Amino acid sequence: xxxxxxxxxxxxxxxxxxxxxxxxxxxxxxxxxxxEVVALxxxxxxxxxxxxxxxxxxxxxxxxxxxxxxxMRIGWTPQRPAHYGRLSPRENLELxxxxxxxxxxxxxxxxxxxxxxxPDSARPSARLSVGNRQRLNLAISLLGNPDxxxxxxxxxxxxPPQRRKLWQTAVLHKQRGGAVxxxxxxxxxxxxxxxxxxxxxxxxxxxxxxxxxxxxxELARTLV
Amino acid sequence: xxPVLLLVRKDLRILRRSPVLLGTLVAYPLVIALLVGLVxxxxxxxxxxxxxxxxxxxxxxxxxxxxxNVDKTIRNVSESVKLVGLSRDEAERELRNGEVVAVITVPQxxxxxxxxxxxxxxxxxQTGTGTLASRVKQQIQALVYSLxxxxxxxxxxxxLGYVHALKHGATISFLGRKIExxxxxxxxxxxxxxxxxxxxxxxxxxxxxxxxxLAQTDAAMRATANPIQLxxxxxxxxxxxxxxxxxSYALAVTIAFLTxxxxxxxxxxERDENVIGRLARGLVGFGQLVWAKVALAAAVALGLxxxxxxxxGIIIQxxxxxxxxxxxxxxxxxxxxxxxxxxxxxxxxxxxxxAREARTASLVAVLIVLPIVFLGLVPKEVVPAAAWISEAFPxxxxxxxxxxxxFDSSPWSGTGREALWLLGLGGGFGLLARVAAxxxxx
Numbered sequence: 001x002x003x004x005x006x007x008x009x010x011x012x013x014x015x016x017x018x019x020x021x022x023x024x025x026x027x028x029x030x031x032x033x034x035x036e037v038v039a040l041x042x043x044x045x046x047x048x049x050x051x052x053x054x055x056x057x058x059x060x061x062x063x064x065x066x067x068x069x070x071x072m073r074i075g076w077t078p079q080r081p082a083h084y085g086r087l088s089p090r091e092n093l094e095l096x097x098x099x100x101x102x103x104x105x106x107x108x109x110x111x112x113x114x115x116x117x118x119p120d121s122a123r124p125s126a127r128l129s130v131g132n133r134q135r136l137n138l139a140i141s142l143l144g145n146p147d148x149x150x151x152x153x154x155x156x157x158x159x160p161p162q163r164r165k166l167w168q169t170a171v172l173h174k175q176r177g178g179a180v181x182x183x184x185x186x187x188x189x190x191x192x193x194x195x196x197x198x199x200x201x202x203x204x205x206x207x208x209x210x211x212x213x214x215x216x217x218e219l220a221r222t223l224v
Numbered sequence: 225x226x227p228v229l230l231l232v233r234k235d236l237r238i239l240r241r242s243p244v245l246l247g248t249l250v251a252y253p254l255v256i257a258l259l260v261g262l263v264x265x266x267x268x269x270x271x272x273x274x275x276x277x278x279x280x281x282x283x284x285x286x287x288x289x290x291x292x293n294v295d296k297t298i299r300n301v302s303e304s305v306k307l308v309g310l311s312r313d314e315a316e317r318e319l320r321n322g323e324v325v326a327v328i329t330v331p332q333x334x335x336x337x338x339x340x341x342x343x344x345x346x347x348x349x350q351t352g353t354g355t356l357a358s359r360v361k362q363q364i365q366a367l368v369y370s371l372x373x374x375x376x377x378x379x380x381x382x383x384l385g386y387v388h389a390l391k392h393g394a395t396i397s398f399l400g401r402k403i404e405x406x407x408x409x410x411x412x413x414x415x416x417x418x419x420x421x422x423x424x425x426x427x428x429x430x431x432x433x434x435x436x437x438l439a440q441t442d443a444a445m446r447a448t449a450n451p452i453q454l455x456x457x458x459x460x461x462x463x464x465x466x467x468x469x470x471x472s473y474a475l476a477v478t479i480a481f482l483t484x485x486x487x488x489x490x491x492x493x494e495r496d497e498n499v500i501g502r503l504a505r506g507l508v509g510f511g512q513l514v515w516a517k518v519a520l521a522a523a524v525a526l527g528l529x530x531x532x533x534x535x536x537g538i539i540i541q542x543x544x545x546x547x548x549x550x551x552x553x554x555x556x557x558x559x560x561x562x563x564x565x566x567x568x569x570x571x572x573x574x575x576x577x578x579a580r581e582a583r584t585a586s587l588v589a590v591l592i593v594l595p596i597v598f599l600g601l602v603p604k605e606v607v608p609a610a611a612w613i614s615e616a617f618p619x620x621x622x623x624x625x626x627x628x629x630x631f632d633s634s635p636w637s638g639t640g641r642e643a644l645w646l647l648g649l650g651g652g653f654g655l656l657a658r659v660a661a662x663x664x665x666x
Contacts, residue, residue, distance in 0.1 A: 057505035082498040086238045098230055099507040
């Protein structure tokens with residue numbers, strides 16, 4: 001995964017998004033590079049999920065563009081679990097593995113079931129606990145061997161051991177040259193995880209810089 | 225193509241795990257088809273008609289030497305309409321209220337005119353403005369025609385009696401008077417006894433010609449009275465429930481309900497499950513998503529259509545009913561069912577894309593499918609506008625395709641035409657659904 005290429009793996013070029021007459025994200029420019037963990041901060045409704053959906057390619061920008069380096073694969077964990085409630089965790093993983101073009105979908109599903117300690121039974125996903133559903137949500141985003149992980153408040157429904165496992169996964173991903181962008185409202189998650197911080201306020205990118213620089217700003221104290 | 229198949233397999237798996245939903249989706253349209261059948265059956269039930277008897281009709285009437293059973297005539301009429309004896313005021317009130325669809329009045333002078341044979345007796349018919357009125361009018365016209373035929377027969381027989389008396393001589397009663405008629409036979413004998421003369425010979429020749437002419441009168445009178453005779457030949461046919469139209473409509477109604485609801489809710493469910501965002505980021509295109517729902521609708525329609533066709537085929541086979549080709553035409557029918565399912569599925573996908581939520585999509589689909597089905601059931605002759613609107617939706621084309629596939633002696637032109645309609649409509653709705661599916665991300 002590490003290529004040494006310094007060009008961005010993912011970039012937003014004046015990308016904006018409107019829903020009807022409401023602007024969720026003002027024209028925003030940013031770049032994500034290899035082996036970088038970026039934290040995306042902002043209050044509710046600031047446009048964090050919209051920005052991540054644009055970067056993931058789930059939404060198309062109303063203006064501007066989102067650029068992806070040739071061959072880059074993206075894993076996306078939406079804030080609300082996105083899987084089929086009437087299918088079991090394995091069936092969900094196998095289906096998305098096939099859609100992602102995994103060479104051996106059953107093996108990929110088995111690996112992720114074990115990694116995220118998910119039940120390998122016929123029980124429909126809708127009947128899983130909230131935490132398990134979020135684990136399945138995360139597991140699906142790891143299918144297809146992604147280069148960039150876009151995680152929208154990934155730890156919100158996880159218990160402490162599962163949070164630790166998630167950050168271990170993120171660290172491993174970074175070590176292999178992958179990039180991680182995660183949205184959070186929890187400032188404690190910045191320390192030890194984020195290299196860079198993006199702050200969105202009412203759809204405007206208010207800060208983009210290293211963690212140390214962010215911690216010295218007035219913004220850091222306001223958002224805590 | 226692979227993503228489409230994967231999504232279809234996923235939807236079929238989900239459907240299989242929802243037996244209550246699947247059962248409801250299958251049973252509901254069958255119940256609707258049954259109710260439509262009952263309504264159609266009610267439409268052909270006996271309409272209520274008032275009989276105002278101002279003449280005081282007796283049980284029997286003797287005319288021209290023949291006795292007519294009035295009660296039997298009324299019973300015959302009651303086979304097609306429900307006759308209820310009412311006073312004039314009551315009958316008019318009920319006609320205004322719509323409780324009866326027509327009033328037949330037998331005027332006071334009816335019997336005297338009938339017996340006198342100088343004026344035609346009259347029956348008065350008053351109908352409402354409902355759709356049944358024209359049918360009742362036709363039935364009453366048929367009744368009068370039947371009565372006239374019976375009377376005509378009696379009058380012809382009486383007239384032939386007079387002709388017989390002219391030929392052979394007799395004592396007859398006319399307008400209450402006894403008359404002695406010599407007859408042509410005796411006239412000829414008497415003429416032969418007269419002294420020969422040219423005048424006597426001319427009269428004898430006339431009597432001879434007259435006898436020959438009157439000999440032809442019998443057949444001629446009967447033939448002119450009934451230039452065309454209708455002979456009813458009874459033959460075993462299908463019952464109403466197994467008629468071509470009912471079978472085709474039952475199939476079309478069931479498939480329309482099932483596919484429209486299924487495709488609409490299945491597409492909207494991708495948003496409800498929050499999966500649409502994952503799919504839309506390059507895994508599955510919007511066109512493929514719509515294709516998947518169209519293919520799902522076609523597959524389910526095919527399965528259900530095969531089941532219904534099988535049941536009908538077995539019933540028809542077991543009952544030994546002739547007509548239709550339940551087995552030979554099965555492949556053609558099933559191809560039509562799959563095409564109809566796909567076309568209706570495209571419309572369902574459009575509804576799902578516009579409604580965006582599975583519950584709303586299901587509700588909207590039901591709200592839309594009902595008028596589409598009922599518009600398709602209205603005969604073109606009754607409301608032409610309904611037929612025109614119906615042409616813009618796949619239901620009526622599906623019903624006609626099934627009917628043609630099962631019952632036309634040469635089904636290719638009929639099925640081909642309707643198949644083209646279904647393809648065109650399906651393609652159009654599919655393209656619109658592709659655009660509408662983008663709303664799922666909003």
